[in-house]
Amino acid sequence: MTHLLLTFFLLISACSSTQMKGIPADVDATLVPRNVLIVYLSRTNNTRIIAEIIHKQVGGTLVALELSTPYPENYQATVQQVVHENETGYLPPLKTKIDSIQRYDVVFVGFPTWGMKLPPPIKSFLHQYNLSGKTVIPFNTNAGYGIGSSFETIQELCTKSNVLEGFTTKGGVERDGQYLVIQGTKAQEAETNIKKWLQKINVM
Numbered sequence: 001m002t003h004l005l006l007t008f009f010l011l012i013s014a015c016s017s018t019q020m021k022g023i024p025a026d027v028d029a030t031l032v033p034r035n036v037l038i039v040y041l042s043r044t045n046n047t048r049i050i051a052e053i054i055h056k057q058v059g060g061t062l063v064a065l066e067l068s069t070p071y072p073e074n075y076q077a078t079v080q081q082v083v084h085e086n087e088t089g090y091l092p093p094l095k096t097k098i099d100s101i102q103r104y105d106v107v108f109v110g111f112p113t114w115g116m117k118l119p120p121p122i123k124s125f126l127h128q129y130n131l132s133g134k135t136v137i138p139f140n141t142n143a144g145y146g147i148g149s150s151f152e153t154i155q156e157l158c159t160k161s162n163v164l165e166g167f168t169t170k171g172g173v174e175r176d177g178q179y180l181v182i183q184g185t186k187a188q189e190a191e192t193n194i195k196k197w198l199q200k201i202n203v204m
Contacts, residue, residue, distance in 0.1 A: 035103055036060025040110030041121050043071075043078075044179040046141040046171030051110045053191050054139065057198055060106070065121055068093040075174050082114050091124040101129045106203070107161075109154065110139045112171060116148030123157065132160035137203065141171030141182070167197045 036058050042048040048064065055062045069092070071078040085092065111122045138154045140147050151166050169190055172178045182190055198204040 034105045036106045036108070037098070037101075037104040038062045038108040038110070039065060039098070039125060040108075040139075041065045041112070041119055042110070042141075043112060044172040044174050046180060046182045047110045047112050047139075049180070049182045049187060050139055050141060050167070050169065050190060050194070051108070053187070053194050054108055054110075054198070056191075057195060058106075058108075058203060060108075061104075063096060063098060065125060066095040067121055068095045079115070082120060085120040086115065086117055090120065091127055092120050094121065094124050094128065098129065101131075104134065106135045106137065107131055108137045108139060110141075111150065113140060113142035113145065113148050113150055116145065116150075118150040118153040123153070126154070126157040131158055134161050135164060136161040137164045137201070138166035140166060140168040142168060143173040143175070144170050164201045164203075165197075167194060169193065 038051050038055050038058075038060055040047050040051040040063075042051070042064065051062060051064075071081060084090070109122060109125070111119050114120075136154065136158045138151055140150060142148075147166070147168050154166070155163050169182070172181045195204065
């Protein structure tokens with residue numbers, strides 16, 4: 001009987017050692033892997049491409065934000081509507097529903113720059129879902145004028161989250177009829193830059 005118990009103990013010990021192999025002693029195994037959510041808003045599909053590249057690198061759940069009432073197809077009409085929403089603080093209702101937001105540890109939030117500000121639908125998302133205690137990572141595409149105040153607004157709306165350094169790149173210029181431009185060699189270049197960024201912020 002003593003011999004059998006000893007054999008059983010050694011077997012269990014061996015299995016435990018195999019399961020923990022490759023995990024550093026100072027890493028809590030419950031944090032590996034992390035549950036990742038990638039949420040994005042995209043009008044010209046450039047932000048969608050960036051979201052898909054991030055998804056390829058880190059996995060997780062990929063979700064496109066859609067509105068209950070979509071913006072007009074006409075660019076100028078959308079610009080005027082967004083200006084009004086920013087001036088009044090209106091938060092457009094979202095058609096997209098995310099189940100069990102609490103199960104995600106890391107939330108990537110992607111969007112284009114609209115009027116040098118954070119798009120109202122992203123504000124709707126950040127108000128609707130509680131991201132307290134989570135790691136929030138913004139990413140952005142723009143027409144060449146940069147992020148404006150968008151990353152700053154993410155910080156202001158996520159004061160109880162750990163907001164990491166964001167990623168930004170030039171996308172299309174809808175005003176000039178340039179839509180999806182992050183493709184081919186530009187997509188490859190974006191992927192290289194995204195890998196470097198993810199490594200820099202220790203997400204990969």
